[in-house]
Amino acid sequence: MAADDRLEDDELARRLRDAHRRVRMLPTAAKERLGRRYIAICDLAKHDPERAAARLDAFLASLDAAFDTPREGENTLGD
DSSP states (O other): OHHHHHGGGOHHHHHHHHHHHHHHTSOHHHHHHHHHHHHHHHHHHHHOHHHHHHHHHHHHHHHHHHSOOTTGGGOOTTO
8 A cells, every 4th residue: 555655664653553443443332432542642643752652552552451353362373
């Protein structure tokens, strides 16, 4: 994708894109609440990228703790 090519140099933008993909896959009830939190992090990234990166770390950790990633149970070591 052409848009993905521009993200190679911007780690924060790539991580925000990946977080967006994860939020899209959530159940509807969680998607609305976590989507608002994600948007707040994106807005902060425009003004304070370092602080946004720290909040994104916490956001992704909470996603990891609360939700399994799709197909996580199907994957085994070495796959």
